[in-house]
Amino acid sequence: MTNSSPDVVVYEVGPRDGLQNEPESVSTADKLELIDRLTSAGMRRIEVTSFVSPKWIPQLADAGELAAAAPQHDGVAYSALVPNERGYDRFAESGRLHVAATFISASESHNRKNLNCSVAEQLGRMAPVMDRARADGIPIRSYVSTVCGCPYEGDVDLRAVVELARRLVEGGAEEISLGDTIGVGTPSQVRELVAAVGDVVPLDRVALHLHDTYGRALANVQAGYEAGVRTFDSSLCGLGGCPYAPGASGNVATEDVVSLFESQAIPTGIDLEALIDTSTWLENDVLQRTLPSRVYRAHRGRREKAASA
Ligand code: HMG
Ligand code: MG
Secondary structure, eight states: OOOSSOSSEEEEOIIIIIGGGOSSOOOHHHHHHHHHHHHHTTOOEEEEEEOSOTTTOGGGTTHHHHHHHOOOOTTOEEEEEOOSHHHHHHHHHHOOOOEEEEEEESSHHHHHHHHSSOHHHHHHHHHHHHHHHHHHTOOEEEEEEOSSOBTTTBSOOHHHHHHHHHHHHHTTOSEEEEEETTSOOOHHHHHHHHHHHHTTSOGGGEEEEEBOTTSOHHHHHHHHHHTTOOEEEEBGGGOOOOTTSTTOOOBOBHHHHHHHHHTTTOOOSOOHHHHHHHHHHIIIIIIOSOOOOHHHHHHHHHHHHHHHO
């Protein structure tokens, strides 16, 4: 079901979070086709790549080439991860992406593993990126990772998450995406998180970025929605994971999130059948392995049954 005035934003991160975690690099042509298919299905915000070190994430080493060729559509905003000024140089050189996405963790150990520096050092690296983006008229989305738990430290202090969110907004971030990087969060934890962050950032500038390691991501989306969040990151077929967060599995699947909202008559503006076509292409022609989204599998089964009837 499509709708011109969606009530929620389903923010696709598959081309970045999904493909950064694939064992083999996907070709630039296939990435571009994926992005094109996602926009045709009605997705309006897509994270297309990362300007991180190609030594750290070789799967996204073609970021410059991809950005140069990304098809432009009215009303569609592409973001890319930018860890430091070198990343912002590459983002700006491409001149074709719309949102620069910074990232930092609420826990020291994950930040060090993922960005090779402390949280304080990363805040220092982000400051000139945010200043340059502001001067260039580029909006900043800032991820705060490990908000529900850290793969190295376990529990994470909610006050650290809130303090980071506050500082990032003060530094110029237009949107804060709260990352349950290792998918350990629970609905009650999400409600507490949203209420606490909502005290320092208006909820129309907060997104939830929920990984599904423990199978609770969809329940957490619902809890986030009921708590007032309206932007949800997701990845087609449930691909994804952070290579520097051991044991983390994919993001909540885009098909599952769209279907969850459709089932409650909450418009997303996204055509679920077109997503299923895209997932079928991605599974059969690109990744050639069984992909996890529950709703995708259910629709594939239904289609196969109808075809054989
Ligand atoms: P470093 O090794 O400490 O960097 O890495 P450095 O400053 O010492 O530089 C080392 C080399 O990297 C130099 O090249 C630099 O030029 C180069 P050399 O002289 O050796 O040839 N370099 C770069 N090259 C290209 N683009 C750049 C760049 N920066 C330096 N931007 C660095 C520091 C930040 C680069 C590294 O740690 C890195 O790339 N980390 C990224 C890791 C990553 O992408 N993780 C996954 C994404 S985060 C995630 O998935 C979580 C999220 O989804 C939310 C959630 O789920 O919670 C967002
Ligand atoms: Mg992630």
